[in-house]
Amino acid sequence: MELYLLVDFGSTYTKLTAVDLEKADIIATSRSFTTVATDIHDGYHQALQHLYQKIGSEVTFSKIVACSSAAGGLKMAAIGLVEELTVEAAKRVCLGAGAKVDLVFSHYLNTKEAERIKNEKIDIILLAGGTDGGNRDCVLYNAEILGKTGTKVPVVYAGNKSCQDEIMAIFEKYHMEYYICDNVMPRLNVLNIDSAREVIRKVFMNNIIEAKGIKKIENEIDEIILPTPHAVLKATELLSKGYLHEKGLGEIVIIDIGGATTDVYSICSGSPKRADVILKGLEEPFAKRTVEGDLGMRYSAMGVVNALSEEEINLYLEQGLDMVSEAKKRTTNVDMIPQNDEDENIDIAFGQICSNLGMSRHVGKMDTQYTPMGTYYFQYGKDLTGVDYIIGTGGVIIYNHSPQEILKKMLANERSVMELRPKNAKFLLDREYIFSAMGLLSLHEPLVALKIMKKYVINI
């Protein structure tokens, strides 16, 4: 019997998943609080004891790999030139690498912005700008101004390749830690994620987890290889595409509503479905992730209310639901677990707003143009109308009695006709919260990971 242990050091919980490779099945899962503030080993050991109890004996694992979003996850600053172009490309690379993009800057940086990057505990800076052979002044200026602040934050340079030499000279001059990779936008509106994402992953693995006190655990496990959202992205991509003879599910959307953020993933090309539609804007990634930092069930509950208009809040009041005081209750008591049906129904209301807005910000949009030659349509972003499945994950969805109530808010509706939302998608549930673990497993055993996901992701 060959066993793998997959560990997810989350911001709140350390989650363990033990997998039997031959049976292609999960034998046990357990969790305990993450103890990164004191010693990360404590929480891990506690979770491990729970796991042994569930299995019935102490077992040995042939491989133990982990992903992490503990100690605030991976915080990045994205810098580009034009907002709709290299800034957007840089942002997408950060999100695809599993980071939270805390700061976004365009054009020439000013000293205040550069200082913010230095002071706001950013883990990695992604510096982009200019297509290959294109603008060089801006990135050179920005590299210089970053250097002048004396920042010790590692910088990943993914801008115009034609000035890599000058950029390196600037970084050397200021003794900065830097990494050079391919341009995130080598040609206009062409997105190139892979090179920068791989470099970010390496920097995360080698430096960031060390700085956050997570690397210590590597004396007991094999390695921490990915930021958690990156692992989830890997799992969802595998589940969509399939592997060898094992078929995937096709086009999928995944929503993870957490306490602080709402993550939406879509795995499909998202190209126009009709001949009379013209695609505009920057190329979209096949596996796309967006994160809404203002939409969450607990820490960000106030953000959910702030996203509502006064009329909408009054509409909830009319139905006997005071969203403002409920949001306050949730932000002050972030460990709150619904005790009765009423609490759960209120959580559903919050979850619905998160899923509706999360989808609205993720999905592509249509725009009509009336021309002398007739009506033409633009498409900005991804067309998700043909998505086969919407998969729910995250505490509020998993533990709720009617998760479909939350998920159905992501579908096309008469209020958002210009949004290219899924039309007839079926709903699935990641009841055991296994995506991050399966993302890790997929790096070594994709077939097993796929089989397990297909078994555990259930119909609702």
Added chain:
Amino acid sequence: MVYNILVNNIKEKVRMKTIVIGVIGADVHAVGNKIIEYVLKNEGYNVVNVGVLSSQEDFINAAIETNAQAILVSSLYGHGEIDCRGMREKCIESGIGDILLYVGGNIVVGKQDFEGVKHRFEEMGFNRIYAPGTPIEAVLPTIKADLGE
């Protein structure tokens, strides 16, 4: 040091000149656009084509990122005058105020005296204005001269 200067000089010489082209406004005439792309590419230019149905911002953003020396605006459907208005000001605002602006096609409504049209577009800040039916080949010598070749 000397080596660096040499390398930079060579780099400067071999660097291709970049030209942004496209069809402005709600205009979907794609054929001429493709011909212009083909001819300019054959002449050795780095052509960045923003395509049909392009806004002023699409042209300008592309020119900034690619460090273009010129923008060639096409308009075939008669609304070019409205579509081009304010473009120079936006270029100035975006930090590429010195960029060369070319415009050509059926850029105004109906058949008008071309001298008057040319004057109006010059007032708007366009450097080169071409009458209906001007083939791109006829414009090439001017492009080369303007780009210092």
